[in-house]
Amino acid sequence: ADHGLCHFCIEVKQIEAEVARLEAAGMTFLSPPVPQGNVKCCYGRDPDGNLIELIEYFDHIVEGS
Numbered sequence: 001a002d003h004g005l006c007h008f009c010i011e012v013k014q015i016e017a018e019v020a021r022l023e024a025a026g027m028t029f030l031s032p033p034v035p036q037g038n039v040k041c042c043y044g045r046d047p048d049g050n051l052i053e054l055i056e057y058f059d060h061i062v063e064g065s
Contacts, residue, residue: 007043007051015040015056027052035062 012018015033019042023029029044033054040062041055 005050007053009041009053009055012054012056015042015054018054019044022054035064037061037065 019029019033022044026047027044029042031042033040033042033056038058038061039055040058041053043051043053046052
């Protein structure tokens with residue numbers, strides 16, 4: 001019955017560069033960005049343990065989907 005967020009999502013541009021920037025700042029990612037249709041997304045934990053999703057939208061199907 002604890003209230004709170006499971007995770008939150010942030011839309012970014014150039015997701016790979018953003019992952020590298022956040023890793024340098026202490027964030028740990030569960031995987032590299034994964035292509036899924038017309039998006040790439042990944043999840044990570046900030047230094048306080050909060051689960052954060054990054055997502056980048058494309059106007060085409062991403063290779064590897």
